[in-house]
Amino acid sequence: FKTSKKAEKFLSERENWQLVLKLRALKEVDYEKVAALKGKVLRLIFEDFIEENWSESGPVTERAAELEGYIKREGRFLDDYATFMTLEREWHLRDHRIWTWKDWPQQYHDPESEAVEAFKKKHWKDVLFHKYLQWQIDEQLRELNLYLEHIGIPLGLYHDLAMADDLYGADYWANQDLFVSGIDVGAPPDDFSPKGQNWGFPPHDLEKVREDGYRFFIHELKRNCCFGGCLRIDHIMRLFHQFWIPHGMDPKDGAYVATPHEELMGILALESVRNKVLIVGEDLGTVQPFIRKSLEGNGVFSYRLIYFEKDSENEFLPPSVYPSFALASITTHDLPTLCGFWQGLDIEERRRLRLFPDEESFLRAVRDREQDKRKLLKALIENRLMPPHSSSNVRDYPELTEELQDAFIGFLAMCRSKLIMLNQEDLFRDPRQQNMPGTTWERKNWVARMRFNIEDLFESLEVAQFARIYRHWILKTNRAPEAD
Numbered sequence: 001f002k003t004s005k006k007a008e009k010f011l012s013e014r015e016n017w018q019l020v021l022k023l024r025a026l027k028e029v030d031y032e033k034v035a036a037l038k039g040k041v042l043r044l045i046f047e048d049f050i051e052e053n054w055s056e057s058g059p060v061t062e063r064a065a066e067l068e069g070y071i072k073r074e075g076r077f078l079d080d081y082a083t084f085m086t087l088e089r090e091w092h093l094r095d096h097r098i099w100t101w102k103d104w105p106q107q108y109h110d111p112e113s114e115a116v117e118a119f120k121k122k123h124w125k126d127v128l129f130h131k132y133l134q135w136q137i138d139e140q141l142r143e144l145n146l147y148l149e150h151i152g153i154p155l156g157l158y159h160d161l162a163m164a165d166d167l168y169g170a171d172y173w174a175n176q177d178l179f180v181s182g183i184d185v186g187a188p189p190d191d192f193s194p195k196g197q198n199w200g201f202p203p204h205d206l207e208k209v210r211e212d213g214y215r216f217f218i219h220e221l222k223r224n225c226c227f228g229g230c231l232r233i234d235h236i237m238r239l240f241h242q243f244w245i246p247h248g249m250d251p252k253d254g255a256y257v258a259t260p261h262e263e264l265m266g267i268l269a270l271e272s273v274r275n276k277v278l279i280v281g282e283d284l285g286t287v288q289p290f291i292r293k294s295l296e297g298n299g300v301f302s303y304r305l306i307y308f309e310k311d312s313e314n315e316f317l318p319p320s321v322y323p324s325f326a327l328a329s330i331t332t333h334d335l336p337t338l339c340g341f342w343q344g345l346d347i348e349e350r351r352r353l354r355l356f357p358d359e360e361s362f363l364r365a366v367r368d369r370e371q372d373k374r375k376l377l378k379a380l381i382e383n384r385l386m387p388p389h390s391s392s393n394v395r396d397y398p399e400l401t402e403e404l405q406d407a408f409i410g411f412l413a414m415c416r417s418k419l420i421m422l423n424q425e426d427l428f429r430d431p432r433q434q435n436m437p438g439t440t441w442e443r444k445n446w447v448a449r450m451r452f453n454i455e456d457l458f459e460s461l462e463v464a465q466f467a468r469i470y471r472h473w474i475l476k477t478n479r480a481p482e483a484d
Contacts, residue, residue, distance in 0.1 A: 006044040028447040046129050056124075070135045077219055080111055080174035082130035086123050087116070100168040111174045141227035155278065157228035161220070163235040164201035171216075172202070178216060180205050184245045185238075189252055190286060191368075194357050196251025197438055203242050206259055214267055221268065225275035232327075236281030236300070239264045240291050265298050272299075280327045280419070284308065302326040304417060306408070307335065307372075316372075316379045319414035328417040330408060330426050333434040337425040338408055340433050342400040344369050349433070353442050370394070380407040383414065405429055406469050413473035420479070424450060427466050 001007055010016055016037075023034055053064035071078060084101070087108060091098045098104065107115035120127055141157070148156040164185065165171040172179060179202045186198040209216060225231055233239075240261040245254035272279050280301040283292065295302065304326045309317040322328055330338050336346035347365050356362040374394045380386050385407035391397075397404055405426075412420050425432065432448040439445065452463055474480050 001041075001045055004045040004048040006048055007041050010041060010044055024453070027449060028444065029449055031447075042133065043129065046132055049132065050125065050128075054128075067132060067135050070138065071131050074131075074134070077174075078131055078134060079127075081134070081170045082127045083111065083116065083120055084170035084173050085130045086126040087119065089126070090119075090123065101173050102168065109173075138226075145227040155229035158230040158232065159224050159228045160232045161224045161234060163233075163238055164199060167200070167202055175216060178204055178208050178212065180244075182247050184247065185242050186245050186251050186254060187243055187285060188254065192285070193355070193438055194361050195355065195438070196254070198245055198251050200440075203244060203257070206257075210260060210263070214263070217264065218267060218271065221271040222275070225271055225277040228277065230278045230280060231272075232280040232282060232303070233268075234282050235285075236283055236295065237285070237287060237291055239268070240288075240294070261294065265294060265300075268300070269298050282332075284332075296325065299325070301419065304328045304415075305332065305335070306330050306376075306412065307341065314375075316375050318379065318383065319411055320416055322415040322417045324416055324418055326417040327419040327421055328412060328415040329421040329423065330412055331423060333423075334437050336433050337423070337430055338405065339400045339425070339429050339431040341369075342373065342397070342404070343431065345431055346433055346436075349436065349443075353436065353439060355436075355438055373397075380404075380411060383411060385410045400429055409470055410473050410476075413477040413479065422470060427470060428452065428463075429466075 011020070019033075019037060023030060023037070049063075053059060053061040053067075059065045059068045087104065088101065091104050091108075101109065105115075107113050108119070110116065145156050165179070181202065183203055184198050184200055185203050187193065187196060189196040204216075221231075239259060241256045241258045243251075243254050244257050245251055268279060271277075278301065279299070280303055281295050282303045283295060284303060284305065292302070302323055302325065304322055306316070306328070307330070309322065311317055331341065335341075340346050344366065347362070347369060350356060350365075351362050356365070377386075377392065377394050377397070381390065381392055387403055390403065408426075409422065412422060424430070425434075428451045430448075430451050434448055435445045436443050452460055457463055
């Protein structure tokens with residue numbers, strides 16, 4: 001970007017720079033407009049790169065040779081992805097009613113067809129553009145990880161492996177034979193989602209994946225283990241079984257289908273050792289005992305949330321009994337923030353979205369929340385995390401006060417677990433929940449901006465005060481004995 005004169009000229013134009021400022025000022029992220037603007041700038045940067053480093057016959061400079069080497073190393077997976085992205089853009093430009101690859105002409109449904117091969121040759125520069133972008137991501141992650149090592153952050157980047165492949169995405173288009181049609185994956189009804197959940201993505205054909213030598217799974221792990229020291233695997237129970245829901249049926253009518261979990265766990269352990277990456281398995285929800293036993297036996301860190309950690313008497317567990325090989329946190333992006341939890345905002349929103357099957361379920365959720373708050377307040381007081389002479393009546397805390405927040409962070413830091421994680425929303429007492437499971441168009445998910453922008457993190461006195469609270473407990477619990 002710094003060396004692209006075309007990009008510099010584009011952003012120096014008044015109209016474009018005003019759009020940048022407008023998008024930054026919005027309370028919610030406008031992904032379409034942000035992507036459109038970034039796309040224009042990135043294509044200008046790429047044009048400058050091509051003019052200086054490339055020709056139709058290939059690379060002509062050392063810098064271009066680096067890109068060519070990356071392309072060769074990534075092989076078919078990268079080629080399929082870049083081809084898909086180019087096809088998707090081309091067909092949408094031709095007809096704005098075309099949004100998914102299933103609406104393309106039939107001859108483009110097969111990634112190995114003659115039509116696709118001819119398209120790649122004709123649009124070689126556009127295909128190369130998407131390979132170039134992936135190369136840039138790769139380079140930036142490598143540089144960032146080296147910087148973290150340099151300043152003494154041992155785990156480095158913490159990556160997240162999503163649990164699914166989009167039915168309308170590049171991976172599905174390029175590997176259709178590895179998926180089962182007519183089936184969605186989800187979760188059965190439980191206290192969290194009384195109606196169950198349909199996540200709307202297809203399961204893998206387990207036999208074909210196995211016959212293929214788990215090539216897809218291995219590549220997925222390798223690429224997500226790059227340039228980091230920790231990988232969180234979303235819904236790790238999928239390596240043991242998946243809940244299948246036939247099209248047209250409710251989640252309550254689905255069934256679990258087992259996977260060859262011993263083979264999958266063996267591959268996971270091997271890639272973890274090869275890449276020197278710690279694995280955190282998100283094991284929330286319905287988890288059978290044999291799954292937790294297998295995860296523990298393979299050295300996979302468990303994922304423990306204060307909201308859910310209770311004993312047989314339904315009392316919240318003290319920090320001292322949390323498992324050692326675990327990542328402890330207060331909440332996740334799929335659950336209410338600490339502030340939202342305390343005020344019951346998530347329950348009211350779920351009622352508004354009609355996610356409760358009946359009124360009784362809603363009232364039961366309200367009662368359970370009040371009971372949880374009472375028990376949590378009791379746990380905070382018993383662990384001497386509240387100021388002396390604090391009220392033990394939960395009704396005296398209608399909102400999350402600074403004292404309550406400090407106590408919860410202290411509780412988290414005191415956990416016996418080797419790793420803890422504090423979400424920025426809980427650090428900044430933000431009531432907004434990023435994602436509401438079970439919703440798509442009914443609610444705007446993943447649009448809430450950070451309460452503070454990047455500059456504020458270094459300059460704001462309010463941010464500094466929040467940071468001091470966290471720092472106090474990190475030092476007090478000896479999680480960072482030498483911190484600046």
